[in-house]
Amino acid sequence: EDKVVQSPLSLVVHEGDTVTLNCSYEVTNFRSLLWYKQEKKAPTFLFMLTSSGIEKKSGRLSSILDKKELFSILNITATQTGDSAVYLCAPTTSGTYKYIFGTGTRLKVLA
Amino acid sequence: KAGVTQTPRYLIKTRGQQVTLSCSPISGHRSVSWYQQTPGQGLQFLFEYFSETQRNKGNFPGRFSGRQFSNSRSEMNVSTLELGDSALYLCASSFIQGSLEQYFGPGTRLTVT
Numbered sequence: 245e246d247k248v249v250q251s252p253l254s255l256v257v258h259e260g261d262t263v264t265l266n267c268s269y270e271v272t273n274f275r276s277l278l279w280y281k282q283e284k285k286a287p288t289f290l291f292m293l294t295s296s297g298i299e300k301k302s303g304r305l306s307s308i309l310d311k312k313e314l315f316s317i318l319n320i321t322a323t324q325t326g327d328s329a330v331y332l333c334a335p336t337t338s339g340t341y342k343y344i345f346g347t348g349t350r351l352k353v354l355a
Numbered sequence: 356k357a358g359v360t361q362t363p364r365y366l367i368k369t370r371g372q373q374v375t376l377s378c379s380p381i382s383g384h385r386s387v388s389w390y391q392q393t394p395g396q397g398l399q400f401l402f403e404y405f406s407e408t409q410r411n412k413g414n415f416p417g418r419f420s421g422r423q424f425s426n427s428r429s430e431m432n433v434s435t436l437e438l439g440d441s442a443l444y445l446c447a448s449s450f451i452q453g454s455l456e457q458y459f460g461p462g463t464r465l466t467v468t
Contacts, residue, residue, distance in 0.1 A: 278456075286359070286445065286459040287398075332398060343388070343457070347397035 250346035267333035268315040275338040359460035373434040380448030387429040
């Protein structure tokens with residue numbers, strides 16, 4: 245059965261801190277892994293990772309995938325209160341093109 | 356370009372009733388996927404429609420069904436509602452089936468009493 249585990253489940257930090265969010269997965273016919281940020285309702289797309297070891301960066305956010313060890317991390321440096329959200333990872337599978345979401349990491353950044 | 360829209364935004368139903376939710380994808384997008392989000396289970400895939408055909412289906416009972424129209428708009432129906440169906444229902448659109456980048460709508464919050 246396909247499985248996605250995100251850790252930690254929740255995290256409280258202060259502005260300026262650096263955080264690392266983890267996503268481990270076990271899926272058949274792995275295709276790619278996506279990261280989303282969900283603030284109130286609609287998750288918004290952050291990154292898509294398909295190759296191991298290649299870091300994707302967008303401002304203070306970066307992410308990397310390890311296809312051998314079956315995990316991905318999302319780093320946020322110099323956190324701001326606007327980073328407070330639930331961060332979701334979703335491995336996708338080829339063939340059925342299913343998206344399997346983890347339960348997310350709830351990040352709260354205090355001023 | 357307008358984003359994904361969902362109607363209604365909030366809905367309260369009683370057990371045993373049925374409900375229909377609507378999703379209009381981004382213009383030009385032909386694939387619509389539906390998800391159920393609950394605090395305990397997270398975001399779970401319901402089904403995906405492309406070109407008016409259901410292409411993929413998650414592990415939900417037959418009470419959950421959907422359809423897609425020729426203009427790519429999609430509806431999701433839940434019959435014989437149960438308390439456990441209370442959730443945020445999100446739809447996401449993408450340009451093609453199986454696209455790796457989906458754009459989510461704001462969701463419909465369904466409460467079953």
